[in-house]
Amino acid sequence: xxxxxxxxxxxxxxxxxxxxxxxxxxxxxxxxxxxxxxxxxxxxxxxxxxxxxxxxxxxxxxxxxxxxxxxxxxxxxxxxxxxxxxxxxxxxxxxxxxxxxxxxxxxxxxxxxxx
Amino acid sequence: xxxxxxxxxxxxxxxxxxxxxxxxxxxxxxxxxxxxxxxxxxxxxxxxxxxxxxxxxxxxxxxxxxxxxxxxxxxxxxxxxxxxxxxxxxxxxxxxxxxxxxxxxxxxxxxx
Numbered sequence: 499x500x501x502x503x504x505x506x507x508x509x510x511x512x513x514x515x516x517x518x519x520x521x522x523x524x525x526x527x528x529x530x531x532x533x534x535x536x537x538x539x540x541x542x543x544x545x546x547x548x549x550x551x552x553x554x555x556x557x558x559x560x561x562x563x564x565x566x567x568x569x570x571x572x573x574x575x576x577x578x579x580x581x582x583x584x585x586x587x588x589x590x591x592x593x594x595x596x597x598x599x600x601x602x603x604x605x606x607x608x609x610x611x612x613x
Numbered sequence: 614x615x616x617x618x619x620x621x622x623x624x625x626x627x628x629x630x631x632x633x634x635x636x637x638x639x640x641x642x643x644x645x646x647x648x649x650x651x652x653x654x655x656x657x658x659x660x661x662x663x664x665x666x667x668x669x670x671x672x673x674x675x676x677x678x679x680x681x682x683x684x685x686x687x688x689x690x691x692x693x694x695x696x697x698x699x700x701x702x703x704x705x706x707x708x709x710x711x712x713x714x715x716x717x718x719x720x721x722x723x724x725x
Contacts, residue, residue: 502656541715553710592711601659602659603658604656604657605656607656
């Protein structure tokens with residue numbers, strides 16, 4: 499158990515809908531990262547927040563947004579969902595702002611299925 | 614072309630074999646190199662990280678980085694059935710963000 503929690507574990511929804519994925523980082527970690535894992539694209543970095551501020555951005559779609567709250571938990575919002583958004587979404591956390599050695603600990607993931 | 618290329622396998626070996634996993638990359642700015650292990654239906658977990666070129670050993674695992682060839686490797690000695698998992702290489706340039714670029718992952722099966 500990495501200490502990172504994600505809810506829900508599974509999410510099934512329809513095209514055009516909006517969903518929110520939640521992540522609680524390990525105690526003491528200030529950075530939260532969001533990744534998307536699909537069979538064709540592999541594990542792709544979406545976005546990083548550090549102590550409430552956006553730190554780095556990957557190829558995150560405009561339909562996706564995230565935020566980190568004062569208690570350091572984070573939410574990833576996915577809107578106008580398409581079939582291609584079906585994937586595993588992982589949250590990771592780390593102590594510092596990144597670089598190395600700043601180990602990222604991954605949560606168990608949320609499996610999103612868009613029908 | 615992807616920044617990081619990794620043969621997805623699958624790779625099947627008998628117990629006790631030496632396993633070699635590899636990644637190539639194109640971005641010469643990458644300075645930190647990592648190997649993650651991901652069991653089925655779980656999140657990735659960090660196995661090893663290496664800074665710049667060189668070797669690093671941890672038990673049965675050895676990581677090698679050759680920056681001149683833009684090539685990294687992970688060797689597993691005396692492989693065990695419990696090593697059966699997907700292995701992902703990851704890398705990032707020096708700096709103060711945690712943006713990791715992952716390879717596709719290689720699925721390894723170690724048969725008893």
